[in-house]
Amino acid sequence: MKQAVAKSEVLPHPTAAGMRPRVGFIVGPTGAGKTAFAIELAERLGAEIVNADSRQIYRGMDIGTAKPAVSERARVRHHLIDILEPNQAINAAEFARLARGAIGDVIARGKRPLVVGGSGLYLRVVRRGIFSGPAAAPGLRAEILARAVRQGSPQMHRRLGEIDPEAAARIHPNDLKRIVRALEVYELTGAPISRYHREHAFADREFESLTVGLMLARAELYAAIDRRFDTMIAAGLVEEVAALMAAGNQGPPLSSIGYREIAAYLRGEITLERAIELAKRESRRLAKRQLTWFRAERETVWIEPREGVGRALRLFEDFFAHGSGAGDG
């Protein structure tokens, strides 16, 4: 609040908005049918797809992420799929860099970029950038985390309150991840993370965007999620997880929904039936959280997948060709 003046100073309103490149977005919760929808749309639009799913980035995670099949990828060129090994870490900043690079590449070749995915934060940073603070410092982070384990997260929150009251006010005392990140940034730079955030303010927009969201009635979405997980099991998800485990992976893959439950089954901790039940439930909860995130993005145009691609096609054709003004920047 007290810094409102500074905020307006670093936010010169982009007057040349209409001249920025145009990027389409297809978002939606898991199981809503983004993949098939996006591929058909991209084909008709002459677009290439830039993946914004935090797990489809990984090789070896195919079945459980409902990754578009090779045959589907032959119809439309996809970017940012299978670019990392399962033991490689990625984060929002790195993703934004990669995605923006891919978008630039698509545009440079005269094609239309269509970003497709359900990872809320990733989608946000692609569109609006991320503050240019220090990257995570694993050693320091581990050290802060160890301290937090000893002292408890409320104590760490109190400490944060001393150096960065603004951040402390926004972060819940139990939210250890964000407390640690805030302390990390402070120890690395001597500057409070709230200052970086305030100065950045998600105002780094490189292109105009139009976002179409896929929406199903809740009960219908949940039923589709449950059904799809059974299909994944039938398609060999257990074997896929076993392969990841055999390769000694510890990173994001085995902490992903569907994967971690099957891994617990393979370790003999729970029955397969229970693993399936848990995976379905976690997938439903994920979908719910995604919807919460997307609802907050007011500019999204929502459509039902069963309507078909028609309306989205018209919206995007107009957007890419003339600029409909529906863009959110």
Add this chain to the structure above:
RNA sequence: GGCGGCGUACCCAAGUGGUUAAGGGAGAGGUCUGCAAAACCUCGAUGCAUCGGUUCGAAUCCGAUCGCCGCCU
């Protein structure tokens, strides 16, 4: 038809006369700036099958009715 048991939220369930009816599951709403398929926060019965009675006071006791379950005929 008779006898017995049971009916508390979407589900399971504690409570057997005395402040605002435990708890769990499922679910809903939300937060989100470098691990995000992560992490974190918040939330359901003016109501105990229904009606009537006893009592200062009833989910708790009594009666009737309805429903479910079991046994018997």
